[in-house]
Amino acid sequence: MRTGQFEAREFAERRARVKAAMSKAGFDLLVVCDPANMDYLTGYKGWSFYVPQAVLVHAAEDKPIWIGRGQDAGAARITTDLPDAGIVPYPDDYVQNRRKHPMNFVADYIRGRGWQRAAIGVEADGYYFSMRAGDALRTDLPDARLRDCDHLVNWVRIVKSPAEIAHMREAARLVEAAMQTAIDRIASGVRQCDAVADIYHAQVAGTPEFGGDYTAICPLLPTGEGTGTPHLTWSDAPFKRGEATIIELAGSRKGYHCPMARTVHLGQPPQRLADTAKVVVEGLHAALGAVRPGATCAQVEAAWRRVIARHGIVKDSRIGYSIGIGYPPDWGEHTASLRPGDDTVLQPNMTFHCIPGIWQDGWGIEISAAFVVTDRGADRFSNFPDELVVKT
């Protein structure tokens, strides 16, 4: 066992589910370039996704085929269960070369296998599959029926196995420790970078039983007027009394993420922030209360929306998304969103991050919950108070 993470049966089941979805969608071959999907299908790990690479899944093949940069083939041998014939390195001069592209090599491989007339699915809006990558495949495989697979593997990933949920429960321990560190360290006069240094330490050192992996998104830390927008990061300026800071971060265990967001105010908070915090928590709990197998994502969001409407708050962005394996730049799974119009039906062992953030002009608040759908409703991964943290 070379992957050191899941049993062979787990990978066999994943591959069977993907092939069933391929059959249903009419694909003979998938070209998978999203690193989270490559990992899901093979166990492949390594920060090599900054160059083009792919896992091919062919309906008639027992195992997928990894194609990547020569120097990364060793990582495929170490982290996957693929046989040597299923690990196909491309020469280094394909890297960042104006005259040829790694997807030209992938197309050559596909032709070499006689698959050039296949119905080929690509992840047309996946990360690390550029316009040029798509054009290279289209140009080099003119007889293929090539089309977007619409995140086919992501949609298979949406229902988690017990082994995956076990990883996410461990990730929850990591994010609890990191968030507690953030709350403890954020104080007037402390440099933001010093608090974040300790947050990273907690994320990675983890517990005596297990450590943490890198997270797909770095700790987000809007502070002061920056809390009106969610994706700012830290500086080396000090935190200030009278200002709020939003912390959004995750723990990652073997690439599986459990995210969490909280908001800290240094000193007595403005009334509008304290009031909004109460509404957000009430709305969050209403959304979690609407979670059950058979409900839709839109129905979960509607439960939130009813609460905030009663308090005169309007929010036009989604309040959550499916989570699982994450690679930079995102721990979201790019499938179901908790928002109006999303008719995805909840099933047991789907996992979500419900993060109903409110961002106004120069102020905002985030209090979130990650959960797994069970027959009894939403089972939260983390045990952490749902409140605006006030440090006086």
Place this chain on the structure above:
Amino acid sequence: MRTGQFEAREFAERRARVKAAMSKAGFDLLVVCDPANMDYLTGYKGWSFYVPQAVLVHAAEDKPIWIGRGQDAGAARITTDLPDAGIVPYPDDYVQNRRKHPMNFVADYIRGRGWQRAAIGVEADGYYFSMRAGDALRTDLPDARLRDCDHLVNWVRIVKSPAEIAHMREAARLVEAAMQTAIDRIASGVRQCDAVADIYHAQVAGTPEFGGDYTAICPLLPTGEGTGTPHLTWSDAPFKRGEATIIELAGSRKGYHCPMARTVHLGQPPQRLADTAKVVVEGLHAALGAVRPGATCAQVEAAWRRVIARHGIVKDSRIGYSIGIGYPPDWGEHTASLRPGDDTVLQPNMTFHCIPGIWQDGWGIEISAAFVVTDRGADRFSNFPDELVVKT
């Protein structure tokens, strides 16, 4: 001054240089989606590149235009000098929606400005510009002359300003501290995750004068047989006596990176590793010695190659690349590479990471140097011993 980082003159010069390159290449309009290029042109910062976003540069416009997700418009207002009319938010339901794509919105904006027949350059192989993004622009702008700009902004970035080099010199202080922490902490029986937790802490807490930003690549840490391949990351297993560990990491100051790689062996190293280390250092110094304005990237690599050939070592991958601003997943600039056939002529204030890694079957070594090209040759950013570190 809202960007808090560079003077207005710096941005004016960058924009003028990009427009000159556009004029030469025959573009009226650039659609820039690489977050490093967006930052370079506007100062925009924020971990929002997990959704499509763009900076538009039009030849006839004084300032670029930022287009992004509604909730990130606040980050554009805080981090850039763009006027409100130049910050264009798209509605949240464009996010991860099968039926519409943010690039449909960008195309609508382009048509709204009357630019639908323009010669439009896109970063066809840039990060975060997917096949679907490209197809959306092509479909919605059928009368445009749309083509790959071949990393036009990256090529403008290749020569750094004094202010940029000052940031990289600060980043060098960060990477020195982080690498020293790695060397100090790697020891038999120590969990890899505990060493990496301290590495992250050093990268971010920085010095009393300034802190560090997130780096575009997480600390890479192949250990044991993993040193045969460069991009593996840590686990929570302990380091073992008798094994080597490769550390590749960077410091980042305001997004500007200074990378470094070193190799540590716990206990007396095998002779082949000790011997190879000497060759690598000799070859690295030969490459650095070949750096001067007017030399080509290929000539620098040839100086390395002559040394290793004399010792019977073959290496088929590039030994370095241009560096500067970095966003995940890469701190490389995707322009010049130190490799055969790259005829890029070195100029003063170009900056590179020379990393002549050797990866064999189950073992390897990396000892690297980041430098700026000056009239006197390569000026190294970091002051750190060039050697295989042996901890007995």
